[in-house]
Amino acid sequence: MDKKMTPLSKLFLLVIFFILYAPIFFLVIFSFNSGETMYDFKGFSLEWYRELFQDTRLLIIVLNTVVVALLSALISTIIGVLGALAIHQAKKRQTKNTLLSLNNILIVSPDVIIGASFLILFTMAGIKLGFYSVLLSHIAFSIPIVVLMVLPKLMEMSPTLIDAARDLGASRWNVLTKVIIPFIIPGIFAGFFMALTYSFDDFAVTFFVTGNGFSTLSVEIYSLARRGISLNINALSALLFLFTMLLVVIYYFITQRNKVNGMGVRKH
Amino acid sequence: MWIQMENKLTKNLYLFPYLLWIALFVIAPILLVLYYSFFDIEGNLSLINYQKFFTPVYLKMTFSSFWYAFLITAISLLIAYPTAYLLTKTKHKQLWLLLIIVPSWINLLLKAYAFIGIFGTYGAANSFLNLMGIGSQQILFTDFSFIFVSVYIFIPFMILPIFNSLNELNPTLLDAANDLGASKWTTFRRVIFPLTIDGVKSGCQVVFIPALSLFMLTRLIAGNRVITLGTSIEQHFLVTQDWGMGSTIAVFLIIIMVVIMVVTNTRKRGV
Numbered sequence: 001m002d003k004k005m006t007p008l009s010k011l012f013l014l015v016i017f018f019i020l021y022a023p024i025f026f027l028v029i030f031s032f033n034s035g036e037t038m039y040d041f042k043g044f045s046l047e048w049y050r051e052l053f054q055d056t057r058l059l060i061i062v063l064n065t066v067v068v069a070l071l072s073a074l075i076s077t078i079i080g081v082l083g084a085l086a087i088h089q090a091k092k093r094q095t096k097n098t099l100l101s102l103n104n105i106l107i108v109s110p111d112v113i114i115g116a117s118f119l120i121l122f123t124m125a126g127i128k129l130g131f132y133s134v135l136l137s138h139i140a141f142s143i144p145i146v147v148l149m150v151l152p153k154l155m156e157m158s159p160t161l162i163d164a165a166r167d168l169g170a171s172r173w174n175v176l177t178k179v180i181i182p183f184i185i186p187g188i189f190a191g192f193f194m195a196l197t198y199s200f201d202d203f204a205v206t207f208f209v210t211g212n213g214f215s216t217l218s219v220e221i222y223s224l225a226r227r228g229i230s231l232n233i234n235a236l237s238a239l240l241f242l243f244t245m246l247l248v249v250i251y252y253f254i255t256q257r258n259k260v261n262g263m264g265v266r267k268h
Numbered sequence: 269m270w271i272q273m274e275n276k277l278t279k280n281l282y283l284f285p286y287l288l289w290i291a292l293f294v295i296a297p298i299l300l301v302l303y304y305s306f307f308d309i310e311g312n313l314s315l316i317n318y319q320k321f322f323t324p325v326y327l328k329m330t331f332s333s334f335w336y337a338f339l340i341t342a343i344s345l346l347i348a349y350p351t352a353y354l355l356t357k358t359k360h361k362q363l364w365l366l367l368i369i370v371p372s373w374i375n376l377l378l379k380a381y382a383f384i385g386i387f388g389t390y391g392a393a394n395s396f397l398n399l400m401g402i403g404s405q406q407i408l409f410t411d412f413s414f415i416f417v418s419v420y421i422f423i424p425f426m427i428l429p430i431f432n433s434l435n436e437l438n439p440t441l442l443d444a445a446n447d448l449g450a451s452k453w454t455t456f457r458r459v460i461f462p463l464t465i466d467g468v469k470s471g472c473q474v475v476f477i478p479a480l481s482l483f484m485l486t487r488l489i490a491g492n493r494v495i496t497l498g499t500s501i502e503q504h505f506l507v508t509q510d511w512g513m514g515s516t517i518a519v520f521l522i523i524i525m526v527v528i529m530v531v532t533n534t535r536k537r538g539v
């Protein structure tokens with residue numbers, strides 16, 4: 001820390017950091033409790049982790065979550081890149097602004113509204129609630145963030161690059177695959193990554209459209225937590241904490257290496 | 269002529285998936301919510317939901333939801349501003365900022381769950397109170413726990429935009445104010461705060477709207493004591509199955525959201 005800071009300022013920052021991290025470490029520490037409560041640490045044990053890995057129902061839910069996240073990130077990245085191209089190539093300024101505003105609606109909308117309106121949509125369209133409704137919702141709310149990650153890269157690209165390729169006889173397809181995509185690939189990766197974390201993290205939207213038979217990890221944590229304390233959840237959260245740290249490191253490298261202007265902070 | 273048209277069609281074929289997404293998942297859902305708000309629970313076309321919304325029960329709920337969101341936003345701002353300010357003074361400030369942001373990546377439900385343990389009857393908070401000689405209190409399922417946990421969760425979202433705008437502040441302006449004899453407080457009030465108002469506005473925007481709508485926090489931390497607009501929507505859609513009333517509240521939440529976006533509109537959008 002800087003020398004200019006008074007001890008009081010340092011103390012203030014220390015307290016803030018303590019409050020931010022204490023609950024997280026509290027959870028992780030009690031995952032090693034051999035007792036059954038979150039207030040009385042009886043002794044060290046890996047019992048809860050063992051139980052976690054023997055819970056086949058939970059493992060299936062984890063698998064569901066991963067499949068939904070990977071598929072939705074992949075599909076939303078493809079559609080999002082096409083969307084960014086569409087916005088970038090719109091000639092009229094007004095068209096561009098309208099498309100951008102429509103794009104951002106799902107980013108600023110509260111999750112309850114997205115969830116409730118998608119529930120109405122799927123019910124009216126006759127789509128059964130379950131895997132497909134969850135997958136479609138995750139694709140839908142991830143597309144705008146991919147667009148926002150890819151668009152700045154497209155703006156950066158000099159139009160003369162495309163003119164040069166066209167002059168040298170490249171077809172439209174060649175321009176896209178040999179010139180544009182290689183240039184915007186860091187943005188595409190960042191978009192895919194953000195879509196992945198959005199999907200992993202989402203609770204509210206999924207909760208509305210999941211129906212009875214299908215569950216993701218967030219929904220499962222919610223229903224467990226509503227029943228009260230169970231150190232299973234602590235063990236699960238310790239593992240998820242490690243996983244999150246891994247994501248943060250990956251994110252850090254993506255933004256450092258490619259200088260994409262990400263948002264850094266997660267949506268709620 | 270025909271060939272030209274076909275050419276244009278294939279040229280713009282790539283637009284199709286994105287435009288379809290806009291039509292199906294952006295425009296259609298909003299229209300459907302609006303449409304459903306005009307149906308009562310039996311499925312008859314009526315304005316009963318809007319009438320109900322203007323009865324004391326719902327107006328009181330809307331008002332208290334606003335009040336909670338206001339408190340949460342105000343407390344977050346009071347804590348976040350000095351934190352952001354002090355962070356800009358540290359060496360390796362980007363690293364410290366990253367450490368502030370990391371908790372925001374952790375699943376919100378797990379953070380809420382941690383507080384169920386901490387604020388519980390025998391939890392860490394109560395052991396601390398006992399140690400201080402105050403004795404155990406009911407902390408979980410109170411207004412206090414709801415506001416505390418909400419502020420805890422939203423703080424990083426408030427710090428980030430304020431940090432960014434403080435970071436862009438030209439330090440020579442502060443020297444100038446100092447040279448011209450401004451006190452520290454005057455410098456803050458007349459120079460620093462006005463120049464970072466955009467960061468404050470986008471911080472308030474990203475805290476206030478979720479504070480109105482995050483239903484899982486009220487369910488887990490506040491029991492059924494606190495009912496926000498979000499909780500009420502969830503209740504109507506998933507518990508009482510009165511989609512019409514739920515949609516009506518959603519319509520009002522959308523209107524409130526648009527108003528807040530207009531009021532806190534900044535030149536640069538802080539996505």
